[in-house]
Amino acid sequence: MSRIRGLFVTGTDTGVGKTLITAALAAALRAEGRNVGVWKPVQSGASIGSGDTDAERLLRGSGIDERPESVAPFSFEAPLTPLLAARAAGIEISLEAIAAGGLPLMERYESLLIEGAGGVAVPLTHDALVIDWIAALGTPVLIVARSSLGTINHTLLTGFMLRQRGIEVAGVVLNDGPGPAAALEADDPSIAGNASLIEQYSGMRVLGRFPRISPDRALNAKELAKLTRTIDLSPIRQALNIDELR
Structure with a gap:
């Protein structure tokens, strides 16, 4: 398929906050007047309509008015890796079929934030x-990587694998994760130096840290957009090729 105008959001693992940060970035860019959409090519672990799928969370957090089925054309209920979740549903998916599922979104938006499933492998x-x-x-x-202990290894391995394939890395966003923000760095002193060490050993830019949010707190698009003030959005705009769209 031909190159699309978009930015792929991957994680160093599952559960690192890709959906939250993708939604927040979309909300921030749309607040600037940019016609940015979201795409979750394959998701698993919940059924659409439950409110718990990544597609539904993406739409709630970004404020985009779309049907979740349009954002996530391949959705599977089993909490398994996409290959196994599809097989459990009796479906064999291909890259060509996944690409075809995103064509309508590519036509409606100038650029897409594309959320992956888990990590790159x-x-x-x-x-x-x-x-x-x-x-x-x-x-x-x-x-997207955790801010906490262990993130250096996972982030360097992810970046190394991407660069081996000649894939451009726009940057890294560290996520403080859910829970109370109080005494975060006192509980995990590694957090203070993780960003600089990732940059030192990988050459990748850490664009910022996304703050902790209580898992019981439901934020709207306006509130999520404000939280991206801790992130340098310039490389993200450049990667999306939307600087000239302002």
Whole structure:
């Protein structure tokens, strides 16, 4: 498929906050008047209509008026890696079919924030990992990683794998995760130095830290957009190729 105008959001693992940060970035860019959409090519772990799917969270957080089925054309209930979740549903997916599912979104939006499933080495189809899908799209990548202990190893490995494939990394966003913000760095002193060490050893830019949010707190698009003030959005705009759209 031909290169699309978009930015792929991947994680160093599952549960690192990709959906929250993708939604917040979309909300912030749309607040600037940019026609940015969201796309979750494959999701698993809940059924659409439950309110718990990544697509539904993306739409709530970004304020985009779309049907979740349009944002996530391939959705599976089983909490498994996409390959196994699809097989459990009796479906065999391919990169071509996934690409076709996103064509309507590509036509409606100037640029797309594309949220992956788990990390770059997650099996997506019978013969492709998520990184193969990224390479096929031809988009730059934003890495979402935990702020806490262990993130240096996971982030460096993710960046190394992407660069081996010649995939551009727009930057890294560290996520403080859910829970109370009080005494965060006192509880985990590694957080204070993780960003600088990631930059030192990888050459990748850490664009900022996303603050902790209580899991019981439901934020609207306006509130989420404000939280991106801790993130340098310039490389994200550049990766999305939307600077000239202002």
